[in-house]
Amino acid sequence: MSRDDRRNHKGRQRNRGGQRQFSRSAPSQRSRRADPARLVAFRVLRAVALDDAYANLVLPAEIRRAKLDKRDAAFATELTYGALRAQGTYDTILGQNVDRKLTELDPPVLNALRLGAHQLLQMRVDTHAAVNETVGLVRDQIGTGPSGLVNAVLRKVGEKSYQQWVDELTADLGEVEALALRHAHPTWVVRALRQALKAQGRGEELAELLAADNAAPEVHLVGLPGELEPTGYEVLTSAVEAGAQLSEYLEGAAVFRGGDIGRLPGVAEGVLRVQDIGSQWIAQALTSPTVGPGERWLDLCAGPGGKAALLAALAAEYEVHLQANEPTPHRAELVQKALSPVPQQAWSLRTGDGRTIGELDTDFDRIIVDAPCTGLGALRRRPESRWRRTPSDLAELTVLQAELIDAAAGVLAPDGLLAYVTCSPHMAETLVQVEDALSRHADLELLDAHEFMAEVALPSGAELVQPQQNPTGEVAAKTVQLWPHIHGTDAMFFALLRKAPV
Structure with missing residues (x-):
């Protein structure tokens, strides 16, 4: 049949015969509605980006709002946390496939691209479904305009596997930069973790730690x-x-x-x-030495109340009293709720700045300062934190930590115990902070925290918190640094100090 024979009387080309096949990527065939599970993930990413929200707090509410079944809830959870966790690496990959700077994209479009990239590169989602459903999400939530860009970019991303992209992008990078991209951590965080591991005699375990940070907790x-x-x-x-x-x-x-x-x-x-087992472990360790009658305990930074509840329950058993302190009213309400199962006579709550705790004109026999910190030890549970925090945050936080230690030391009774705790292994927040505190307070003595952790542990736990053979210095030797890849806990730091008796 000649080319002209396939035209009708108006000169338009006729169908060549057989059932007509539409392209899967044709606009008329694409989804125009957002899949509920993907929509939940998109809403969480939007809240994280716009409101500085924490995904672990927003996600459960969004899942309930969407009435997802167990399977879809699991999909939404994996998609949300995965896209947030690997955001920096995905942005690097996306940057290779977008014809402009990512900062020039509207934030909702960039979030949709991150969700699509995670489905393509790290989830068992068919390439067509990953692209098509993400385009449908964009058309439904953002508009038709950006859908073409999202479709084109994700098709390019899907041409290579995650491993191929990482190998290509790390080929000319140094060791730290390559590890940062491969394991989706900011470079400055990788350097800080490497330094902390070396101080504990574990410098060769960096890649293992980074991998543990990316495992579902x-x-x-x-x-x-x-x-x-x-x-x-x-x-x-x-x-x-x-x-x-x-x-x-x-x-x-x-x-x-x-x-x-x-x-x-x-x-x-x-x-x-x-409550993370590391947190429980430290709270119990503080109360492991013999408790005397009438002791007064203090949780100086009690919000949101997990450790305070455990300490209050222990205080009730020992018939002593816990003073909880929290500066922020809405977090103080959380502490109040956390403490409510424990008999009221065992605890009291103060809403006020911990640095002014001396206003109570009371000395305490056991004090825990679980200080505000960068949270680099809880990156498994709060994946967005790794991209939200910056090195500049340290300056303000370390000053606050020192001031809280000083305030606690000021109300610590003679022969009393002071636990300094952070959910960060960064040396500026841990070893350096303790060294500086000891230099400021000649009446404080650093105890070996391993002994107190072992005292309250089961046999396998006691074995796990034995001191390292080659830490760098006395403070590193006597303080406990927990690690996700070793202890299965958050990377919590624990130092125990005692005030000289009169």
């Missing part, structure tokens, strides 16, 4: 001790029946790997709580 549970209703023993037993496993390191703790925490007995009452 387990949920740690604590059953509050004491005569509560229900009891901590009862709620932990119920949690085990629901699939949790008792911790191998610490009594009263459990690990939960799946399911809805809110449905476990004791959660509604506040007796069963989500």
Whole structure:
């Protein structure tokens, strides 16, 4: 048949025969509505970008709002955390495929591209589905205009695997820069973690730590001790029946790997709580030496209340009193709620700046300063923090940490114990901070925190917190640095100081 034979009487070309096939990428065939699970992830990324929200707080509410079933909720969770966690690496890859600077893109479009990149490169999502559904999300939530750009960019991204992109982009980089891109951490954070590991004699474990930071964290549970209703023993037993496993390191703790925490007995009452085992461990270590009658304890930075609740429950058992302090009113409300399961006579709450704690005109026998910090030890749980924090944050935070230590030292009773804690391994917030505190306060003595951690641990836990053989200096030798890749906890730092007796 000649070319002219396929034209009708008006000169228009006729169909060549057979069933007509439409391109999958044709606009008329593309999804124009957002898939509910992907829409949840998009909304969380928007809240993180626009409101400085934390994904772990926003995501559960968005999942409930969308009424996602268990499968879609798991998909939305993986997509949200994955896109946030690897944001810097995805932005580098996207930058190779966009004809302008990423900063020139509207933030919602960039968020959609990150979600699409994660589906293409790190999830078991068909390439067509990843592109098509992301384009549908853009058309539904942003508009038709940017959908063509998103479609074109994601098709280019999908031409290579994640490994191929990383290998190509790290080919000419130095070791730290390559590790930063490969493991999706800012370069300055990688340098800080390397320095902290070296101080603890673990310099060769950097890649292992970075990989652990990117693993989905387990949920740690604590059953509050004491005569509560229900009891901590009862709620932990119920949690085990629901699939949790008792911790191998610490009594009263459990690990939960799946399911809805809110449905476990004791959660509604506040007796069963989500709390990192490292945090539980440190709180128990502070109370491990013999508790005397009438002791007064202080949690100087109590919000949002996890450690305060555990300390208050222990205080009730020992028939002593915990003073909780929190400067921010809305966080003080969270502390109040966390403390509510514990008998009121065991605790009290002050809303005020911790640096003014001396206004109470009271000395305390045990004080914990869980100081505000960069949070670099909890990057598994708050993946957006790695891209939100900057080195400039350290200047303000380290000044505040020093002032809180000084305030605590000022109200520490003779022979009293002061625990300095951060959820960051950055040396400026840990070893340097303790060294400076010792130089300012000649009446403070640094104790070996490993001994107190081991005292409250189960046998396997006691073995895990033995001092390193080659730390750099006395402070590193006597303080405990927990690590995700070793202890399965957040990277918490713990120093224990004692004030000289009169």
